[in-house]
Structures are given as structure tokens and as C-alpha cells.
Amino acid sequence: MSNTVKVQPDLKFVKELQAVGGDSLKKCYQCATCSVVCPLSPADNPYPRKEMVWAQWGLKDRLVNDIDIWLCHNCGTCSDLCPRGAKPGDLLSALRNMAYRNLGPLPIIGKWMSSSAGILPLAAIPAILYGIIWVVMAGKVGSFLPRFEFVDHAWKPVQEGGQIAFGGLFPGDYTIDPVFMLVFAFMLWAFFTGVRNMIKAFDSQPKTFIVGRKSAPTMLQALIDTFQYEILQHTQFNDCNDADADELDVKRAKGHRWLMFSFIALMIVTGVVATGHWGGWLLRTLGIESLGAIVSAIGHTPMPFYHPIKMLALVGAGLGVYGLIALTKRRVNLDAAKQSSSWYDWYLITLVWVIFGTGIGALVFRVVGAGILAYPTYYVHLIAVFMMLAYLPWSKLGHLVYRTVALSYAKKIGRIPMGADK
Ligand code: HEM
Numbered sequence: 001m002s003n004t005v006k007v008q009p010d011l012k013f014v015k016e017l018q019a020v021g022g023d024s025l026k027k028c029y030q031c032a033t034c035s036v037v038c039p040l041s042p043a044d045n046p047y048p049r050k051e052m053v054w055a056q057w058g059l060k061d062r063l064v065n066d067i068d069i070w071l072c073h074n075c076g077t078c079s080d081l082c083p084r085g086a087k088p089g090d091l092l093s094a095l096r097n098m099a100y101r102n103l104g105p106l107p108i109i110g111k112w113m114s115s116s117a118g119i120l121p122l123a124a125i126p127a128i129l130y131g132i133i134w135v136v137m138a139g140k141v142g143s144f145l146p147r148f149e150f151v152d153h154a155w156k157p158v159q160e161g162g163q164i165a166f167g168g169l170f171p172g173d174y175t176i177d178p179v180f181m182l183v184f185a186f187m188l189w190a191f192f193t194g195v196r197n198m199i200k201a202f203d204s205q206p207k208t209f210i211v212g213r214k215s216a217p218t219m220l221q222a223l224i225d226t227f228q229y230e231i232l233q234h235t236q237f238n239d240c241n242d243a244d245a246d247e248l249d250v251k252r253a254k255g256h257r258w259l260m261f262s263f264i265a266l267m268i269v270t271g272v273v274a275t276g277h278w279g280g281w282l283l284r285t286l287g288i289e290s291l292g293a294i295v296s297a298i299g300h301t302p303m304p305f306y307h308p309i310k311m312l313a314l315v316g317a318g319l320g321v322y323g324l325i326a327l328t329k330r331r332v333n334l335d336a337a338k339q340s341s342s343w344y345d346w347y348l349i350t351l352v353w354v355i356f357g358t359g360i361g362a363l364v365f366r367v368v369g370a371g372i373l374a375y376p377t378y379y380v381h382l383i384a385v386f387m388m389l390a391y392l393p394w395s396k397l398g399h400l401v402y403r404t405v406a407l408s409y410a411k412k413i414g415r416i417p418m419g420a421d422k
Pocket residue numbers: 072073074093230231237256259260263264327331345348349352399400401403404407
């Protein structure tokens with residue numbers, strides 16, 4: 001007597017998947033072209049055809065625990081060559097979007113992040129918070145668009161002359177810094193929960209015994225390998241192109257690398273400014289006045305253009321804009337019949353544009369002394385940076401942690417080779 005296999009499709013899940021970008025999956029007739037042409041898929045148990053089948057059958061458990069969705073680098077080669085226009089690359093993207101929504105805590109943020117309607121509450125939280133700070137400080141310094149002079153390590157409002165100083169209206173010490181420290185801690189907590197859930201999900205899956213594999217790397221060795229090859233060198237990202245990839249596809253990996261380095265440069269700048277400010281304060285409080293003054297001076301803002309940290313910030317911003325142009329151009333030029341962009345894709349690209357645009361805009365308006373433009377631009381900048389950091393684990397940018405963990409895990413279990421073994 002043959003065994004009967006009961007398939008219990010989760011139809012709600014299929015609908016949800018279609019809503020976050022997997023809307024063409026019903027067209028697939030399982031020819032497997034996609035798995036054959038994918039430049040990254042392993043020969044053994046390849047993706048993305050199997051995910052198309054699982055998705056059509058509504059096999060939620062298989063899909064949400066599937067590590068392969070993180071191995072795909074979204075080049076779209078499979079979708080370009082799919083004879084049915086079933087967009088398998090979009091399905092894997094949609095599954096990652098579902099993971100951003102469900103891996104971490106506080107599902108309400110995931111829900112808001114998943115559609116354009118949710119942008120209102122997401123933006124309202126920082127807009128109200130910084131709006132209150134602006135109103136309270138305006139009352140204190142006597143103007144919504146004040147001018148300042150820097151006296152005794154502090155900004156003093158002046159009626160005549162002076163300069164625009166964002167730190168005078170939004171003081172770092174008791175407004176910006178504590179808010180961002182809390183936001184950062186919140187983000188780390190959300191990632192911690194999400195990564196723990198992700199690893200639990202991967203652990204629940206059966207592992208393949210790899211013939212000829214002498215020893216498995218530890219998770220730490222796999223993480224270091226991922227940093228070296230997948231992050232610094234972008235090895236798989238560079239491989240994620242078909243033979244006749246056009247110029248925009250090739251520039252995708254380059255654009256991504258520059259954007260990533262730009263974020264790293266801007267993080268170093270923020271670190272130096274914060275350390276200079278708080279380190280200087282600490283040294284002065286401890287009575288080490290002269291060293292405290294030097295450390296404070298290193299992180300004092302606004303910095304002159306010849307200051308090395310200012311130069312790093314400008315180079316970082318330039319690289320970021322270059323990377324963003326490459327990524328945006330490619331997305332705008334995608335052939336919609338073969339590959340689509342979801343809300344998650346546009347939310348991230350637009351938010352990064354707003355951060356760079358308002359960051360550069362606030363700098364220019366401040367330098368030319370246009371307070372009426374400088375302060376509102378800086379206000380929008382603060383809102384956008386808050387939105388990026390606070391909601392990072394639920395947004396597509398969550399990939400910077402989730403993908404790193406998944407790629408490392410895949411190396412550990414031998415699903416993909418360590419960099420040097422390729
Ligand atoms: C600060 C760090 C990072 C930034 C700012 C960043 C930014 C971005 C952006 C804006 C995109 C969207 C491109 C598009 O829509 O076409 C993207 C996609 C991608 N990123 Fe990153 N990324 C970062 C870190 C990482 C890391 C650490 C990895 C790998 C471990 C990675 C791998 C990828 C891959 C494979 C894609 C394409 C997949 C997709 O579009 O879903 N990124 N990244």
C-alpha cells in the first residue's frame with residue numbers, strides 16, 4: 001500500500017506572500033530553468049525552483065525556515081530567463097521581506113513597515129519627538145531660527161550676528177545623544193531577538209552530510225570569512241550576474257559596495273564626534289582640563305572643511321550618493337515584466353536618499369546662512385536618521401545583520417563554501 005502524503009497549504013500565507021512582492025508565483029510550471037541559470041545556487045538541492053513549488057503549495061514552514069532565501073543576491077537572472085514570467089527572484093525577495101516583518105519582536109512595527117500606509121505612524125513618532133524639542137528649545141533661546149556664538153564650551157543665543165548651530169537648537173547632551181543611544185539600544189535588542197529566532201529556525205532544519213568535508217568551521221570562523229569575502233570583497237555579489245548582464249547590473253555590486261563604505265565612513269565620523277564631545281566632558285569633569293579641551297576640540301562641530309573628520313564625512317557622503325545613483329538607476333530601469341520593486345525596496349532607497357539629501361542640504365544651508373531652510377532641513381534629517389536606525393531590523397536594511405548571520409551559518413553547515421574554497 002502506498003503512503004499518502006498530505007499537503008496542508010496555508011492559503012493565508014500565500015496571499016500574504018503575494019502582497020509583499022510574490023504576486024506572480026502562480027504562473028510557474030516548474031521547468032527549473034531558474035535553478036539552472038542562477039549563478040549562485042548550489043548544484044545540490046538548488047534554489048529558486050523548489051521555493052516556487054513550496055510557495056504554490058503554501059508550505060509556510062518550509063519557506064520561513066529556508067536559509068536559501070538569504071543566499072540569493074537578487075540579480076534577477078532567473079526572472080529574466082523564466083519562460084513564464086513567474087519572477088522567482090521576486091519571490092525570494094518577498095520571502096526576505098516577510099522575514100524582516102516576522103523575525104524580530106513588536107510585530108506592529110513589521111506591519112507598519114510592510115505598506116505605504118504605515119509610514120504615517122513610523123514618521124510621526126520622531127516628528128513629534130523632535131517637534132517638541134524644537135518648540136521647547138525655541139522658547140528657551142527666544143527664536144525658532146536662532147543664531148549662536150560658542151562661548152565656554154556651549155552655544156549662547158545672540159540677537160545680532162552669530163551663526164546657525166544645530167547643536168544650539170537641538171542640544172546633543174540632553175536631546176539628540178540620549179535619544180539616539182536609546183534608539184540604538186532598542187535596535188540591538190530587536191536584532192538580538194531576530195537573530196536568535198533566525199538561528200532557531202535554521203537549527204530546526206535537517207542538515208546534509210557533506211561527503212569529503214574534513215571539518216566544519218565554527219560560527220566565528222564563518223563570520224570572519226563572511227566579513228572578508230562577502231562584505232569587504234563582495235565576492236558573491238560580484239558573481240551574481242549573468243553572462244550578458246548589462247552595465248547597470250554590473251554597477252549594482254559596485255554601487256552597493258560604495259554605499260556600504262560610505263555608511264562605515266559616516267559611522268566613524270559620528271563615533272569621533274561623540275567620543276570627542278563626551279570624552280572631553282568627562283576629562284574636564286575629572287579636572288584634566290587641558291587634555292579635556294584638546295579632546296573636545298577634536299569632536300567640536302561644526303568643523304572647518306579642512307578638518308580630517310569633516311573631509312572623511314564629505315568623502316563618505318560623496319561615495320554614498322555615487323552608490324545610490326547606481327542602485328536607483330538600475331531599479332528605475334528594471335523591466336517590470338520580469339522583475340518588480342516592492343514597497344520594501346523603494347522605502348529603503350528613498351529613505352537613504354532623504355538622509356543624504358537632507359544631510360548635505362543642511363550643511364549647505366548652514367554655510368550660506370539660510371536659517372529658514374537649514375533648521376527645517378536638519379529637522380527632517382533627524383527624523384529620517386531616527387527612522388533608519390529605530391526600525392532597521394524590520395526594514396530591508398535589516399539584511400546587513402540577517403544576511404551576514406545567514407551567510408555565516410550557511411558556511412558553517414557547508415551549504416556554501418568558505419571564501420578560500422571557491
Ligand atoms: C551599511 C551597510 C549596508 C548598506 C547601507 C546596504 C544598502 C543596501 C541597499 C540600499 C540595497 C538595495 C539595493 C537595491 O534595491 O537594488 C542593498 C541590497 C543588498 N545588500 Fe546591502 N547594505 C549594507 C550591508 C550589506 C551587507 C553586510 C551585505 C551582505 C552580507 C549586503 C548584501 C546585500 C545584497 C545581497 C543586496 C541585494 C539583495 C536585495 O536587493 O534584496 N548588504 N543593500
